[in-house]
Amino acid sequence: MRGFSTLLRPGSNKIATSVLVRKLHTFPSHIAVAEEVKAAIHANEPVVALESTILTHGIPYPYNIEMAIELNKISRSLGVVPATIALINGVPTVGATDAELEYLCQPPADGSFLKVSRRDLAYMTAHGVTGGTTIAGTSILAHLAGIRVFATGGLGGVHRGAESTLDISADLEELGRTPIAVVSAGAKAILDLNKTFEYLETKGVHVSTYGPKGTNIPAFYSRDSGIPSPFNFDSPEDAAAVIHANSLLGLQSGMLFCIPPPHEFAIPAEEIDDAINTAVIAANEAQIKGKAITPFLLNRIFELTEGRSLKSNIGFVKNNVAIGASIAKALSLKEKESSNIINPAPTAIHVSPQSQKANESKAKPTPSSVDCVVVGAIALDLTCDMPFATLSSPSTYMHTSNPGTIHRTPGGVGFNLCLAASLATESPIRMISAVGPDCRDLHSALSLDMSTAPDLSGVLVAENGVTAQYIAMHDSRGDLIFACADMSLVERLSAAHIAFEIERAGPLKWIALDANLDHEPMQTVLTSAGKAGARVLLEPTASIKSQTVLDLDIGIYPRHSVEVATPNTFELEAMFKHARSKGLLEQPEWWKVIDACSTTADFRNAVEHMAKSRGLSELVDQGIVPMGIHMLPFIPNLFVKVGQHGVFSLQLMKEVKGRNVTENQISIASGLVVWRGNQLDGQNVCIVVRHHAPHSVDADEIVSVTGAGDSFVGVLLAELLDSDKNGVNVLEDIDDLDKVIDRAQRAAILTLKHRNAISPEIQNLPRNHA
Known part of the structure; x- marks a missing residue:
C-alpha cells in the first residue's frame, strides 16, 4: 500500500525532538501562554498584563512575592485574568504560575537574573536565560499574545543628563510602535520628566491622566509633576473608548494612562526630590550607568526615605493594577457591544x-x-x-x-x-x-x-x-x-x-x-x-479550510479536543500534508500514540487486501488509510467520504464492542479490520478500519449533488446525540456504528434526489436509537 513505508515509522526507530511546553503555534517565536490566558483571549474576556522587572529588580524579597500574589488577587476580584510576563529559562512566558513567580522573586545569589528589553529578547531566548521583562519587553510579548492593557508601576524614560549620555529607555521607543495601553503612575521620578513626555509626544504616544480636566501628569511617588497632561480621563470606560478607537483607526502606537498615586501612598514632591537628587549625586560619584542605574537609585532612595518609597511604590502599583484591570474589563465589554x-x-x-x-x-x-x-x-x-x-x-x-x-x-x-x-x-x-x-x-x-x-x-x-x-x-x-x-x-x-x-x-x-x-x-x-x-x-468543509484545525490547540489522544471529523479524500490529504509540513508528526506525544498502535506489516497487508478485494485499489494508491492513521492521534474518529465508493471509517479507541471481538479480526466480506496495539497510559489501544459500501442510485435520479x-x-x-441519550457509545460498537453509517448514507441519497441542499424526506428515515 503506497505510503505506509514512508508514513509510519517502525517502532524501533526513535527520533529525538524538543518541543517547548505550551508553544503557541500562531506566534512568531516560542511563547508559553498560560491556558487560562489563552482561553480568555480566545473568548475576548479581559486580561491585564503585568511586568516582571518590578519583581526581579524593583522590589526586594519577600515584598515582591507578596505583592505579586496580591496583584493577581486584585485582578481576579474584578473578573480579569492577570498575566505576569517574564523570560523563564529562555522561554518567553505570558501568565507566570505561582511557582514561577516565586522563582523570579528569589534571584540567585550572584544576581544573574537580567532585565529583558527588546534588544535582549532574541539573545536571551536563544541562550536559555531567565530575566524580568521591562515595559518594552513586556509590551512586545503582551502584544504578541493579544493582550491590550498592561498595568505597571512607572515608565522608563529620558534619564537626567541624557543630552550628553543619550541614556533613553527603550520603553519610550516601544510605546511609539506597539499598540498597547500602559497604565502607570507616569514615568519614574528619577528621570528627566519634561524631556520624557516631550519624547513621547514626538513618538505620537497618547498620554492621558486620571482625573478632571486640568489634572497634571503624576511624578511616580508624588501626585503632581507640574507637567500639564495632554488629555484626561475620568473612568475606566473613558480610557477603554480611547483604546478601542486607537484599534479601529489602525494606529500602531501605544497609549499611556497615568494614575496619580492615592493620597495615602503619595510622598510630597519636595521631600522625594531631595532624596532623588542625593541618590543621583551618589550614582554619578560611583559612575553607575546603563541598566544598573535604576536599581541603584531606587535602593538609595529607599534608604534615604527610611523605607517610605517602597511602601509608596507597592501601594500605587496595586492601585494601578486595579484601575488597569477595570480598563481591560471595560474594553472587553466595549468591543462586544460595538462589534x-x-x-x-x-x-x-x-x-x-x-x-x-x-x-x-x-x-x-x-x-x-x-x-x-x-x-x-x-x-x-x-x-x-x-x-x-x-x-x-x-x-x-x-x-x-x-x-x-x-x-x-x-x-x-x-x-x-x-x-x-x-x-x-x-x-x-x-x-x-x-x-x-x-x-x-x-x-x-x-x-x-x-x-x-x-x-x-x-x-x-x-x-x-x-x-x-x-x-x-x-x-x-x-x-x-x-x-x-x-x-x-x-x-x-x-x-x-x-x-x-x-x-x-x-x-x-x-x-x-x-x-x-x-x-x-x-x-x-x-x-x-x-x-x-x-x-x-x-x-472540514474544503481542502484549504481543513488545515485550519491543525493550527489550533487540539491536543493529542487521549487528551484531544476534536472527537469526530468527516473529511473527503482531498480534505484528508490536505490535513495530512499540513500536519507534516508544520512538524506536528514529530511531537513526542504523537509518536507515543503511533508506537502504541503497533501497526506492523501484517496490519498493513490486511488493510490493503481488504480494500483491494472491495474494489478500492484507487484509494489504496492514494494512501488514504495511512494518511488517516496519521491523523488519528489528533482526531480519533475519522469518517472519510469517498464519493461513489461510500465511506471509510478509521478509529482509534480503547475497546471494541460488538461481534464478540476479542483478538485481531479481519473480515474481507464486511470490509473490517480490527487491530489491537499495545497499552497507552494503562489503557488498551485499538485501530478499527472499516469500509462502508455505498447505496446505489441511478444517474437519472440525481437532481443535485x-x-x-x-x-x-x-x-x-x-x-x-440519540445514542448518547440512550447510554450507548456507537463510536465503540461495530454493529451499532454500521447501522449509524447506513442511515447517514441513506440521507445522502435522499438529498441527491432533491432540489434543496437538504431533503425534507430525511425526517421519515427509520431511527436506530429512538
Whole structure:
C-alpha cells in the first residue's frame, strides 16, 4: 500500500525532538501562554498584563512575592485574568504560575537574573536565560499574545543628563510602535520628566491622566509633576473608548494612562526630590550607568526615605493594577457591544407571530437549553444547472454565457448540518451563526417550515454585513463543475458571541463545527466545548479550510479536543500534508500514540487486501488509510467520504464492542479490520478500519449533488446525540456504528434526489436509537 513505508515509522526507530511546553503555534517565536490566558483571549474576556522587572529588580524579597500574589488577587476580584510576563529559562512566558513567580522573586545569589528589553529578547531566548521583562519587553510579548492593557508601576524614560549620555529607555521607543495601553503612575521620578513626555509626544504616544480636566501628569511617588497632561480621563470606560478607537483607526502606537498615586501612598514632591537628587549625586560619584542605574537609585532612595518609597511604590502599583484591570474589563465589554456581528441578546432574529406560535407547539425544552449546537455558516445557495455542459467537454460552456436554470435555496455547511440533524432527531439543536439584514426574518428569507426548522436564536443580524453566499455550477448530470463561496461574514464570527451562546445553551452533549470559521472563533469553539463538557464533531468543509484545525490547540489522544471529523479524500490529504509540513508528526506525544498502535506489516497487508478485494485499489494508491492513521492521534474518529465508493471509517479507541471481538479480526466480506496495539497510559489501544459500501442510485435520479455530504454528517450527528441519550457509545460498537453509517448514507441519497441542499424526506428515515 503506497505510503505506509514512508508514513509510519517502525517502532524501533526513535527520533529525538524538543518541543517547548505550551508553544503557541500562531506566534512568531516560542511563547508559553498560560491556558487560562489563552482561553480568555480566545473568548475576548479581559486580561491585564503585568511586568516582571518590578519583581526581579524593583522590589526586594519577600515584598515582591507578596505583592505579586496580591496583584493577581486584585485582578481576579474584578473578573480579569492577570498575566505576569517574564523570560523563564529562555522561554518567553505570558501568565507566570505561582511557582514561577516565586522563582523570579528569589534571584540567585550572584544576581544573574537580567532585565529583558527588546534588544535582549532574541539573545536571551536563544541562550536559555531567565530575566524580568521591562515595559518594552513586556509590551512586545503582551502584544504578541493579544493582550491590550498592561498595568505597571512607572515608565522608563529620558534619564537626567541624557543630552550628553543619550541614556533613553527603550520603553519610550516601544510605546511609539506597539499598540498597547500602559497604565502607570507616569514615568519614574528619577528621570528627566519634561524631556520624557516631550519624547513621547514626538513618538505620537497618547498620554492621558486620571482625573478632571486640568489634572497634571503624576511624578511616580508624588501626585503632581507640574507637567500639564495632554488629555484626561475620568473612568475606566473613558480610557477603554480611547483604546478601542486607537484599534479601529489602525494606529500602531501605544497609549499611556497615568494614575496619580492615592493620597495615602503619595510622598510630597519636595521631600522625594531631595532624596532623588542625593541618590543621583551618589550614582554619578560611583559612575553607575546603563541598566544598573535604576536599581541603584531606587535602593538609595529607599534608604534615604527610611523605607517610605517602597511602601509608596507597592501601594500605587496595586492601585494601578486595579484601575488597569477595570480598563481591560471595560474594553472587553466595549468591543462586544460595538462589534458588527456581536449582540449578546439572544433575540436578534425576528420571528413572525405565526411562526412563533408554530414553533411553540413543538415539544422542545426552554429556549436556553439544547443538547447540541452547530457553529458555522448560514448561506443563500444559488445552484445553476447547465443542461448542455459536460465535464468532459469544457470548451462547450467555458468563456461564454450558458442557458440553464437557477435555483435559490437555503444553505451553508453549518446550516445544512443543523437542518439535517434536526430532521433526523427529536434532540433540540441550535444554530450559532450570523446573517446580513436581508435575512432579518430568517425563517421567511429562507422559506423554512417552522415545524422542522432548528432553533435559530443563536443567529445574529449584522446590520452592515452581507449574508454568506454560495454559487455552484452543475453539468447535465448534476455533477459540480465549479463553485464560488463568499463566507466572509461567518469567517469573522465573533469569538465572544460563540462563547456566550455555548454557555447559554447549558450542558451540551455535542458541538458541530463548520471549518468555514477563522482561527480565533474555531479555537473558541474548542475551548468552550471543554468548559461545556461537550464532544466536538468537525466538518472540514474544503481542502484549504481543513488545515485550519491543525493550527489550533487540539491536543493529542487521549487528551484531544476534536472527537469526530468527516473529511473527503482531498480534505484528508490536505490535513495530512499540513500536519507534516508544520512538524506536528514529530511531537513526542504523537509518536507515543503511533508506537502504541503497533501497526506492523501484517496490519498493513490486511488493510490493503481488504480494500483491494472491495474494489478500492484507487484509494489504496492514494494512501488514504495511512494518511488517516496519521491523523488519528489528533482526531480519533475519522469518517472519510469517498464519493461513489461510500465511506471509510478509521478509529482509534480503547475497546471494541460488538461481534464478540476479542483478538485481531479481519473480515474481507464486511470490509473490517480490527487491530489491537499495545497499552497507552494503562489503557488498551485499538485501530478499527472499516469500509462502508455505498447505496446505489441511478444517474437519472440525481437532481443535485449539493448537500449530500452535509446530509450524511447531519444524520451522523443526530445518531450520536440519540445514542448518547440512550447510554450507548456507537463510536465503540461495530454493529451499532454500521447501522449509524447506513442511515447517514441513506440521507445522502435522499438529498441527491432533491432540489434543496437538504431533503425534507430525511425526517421519515427509520431511527436506530429512538
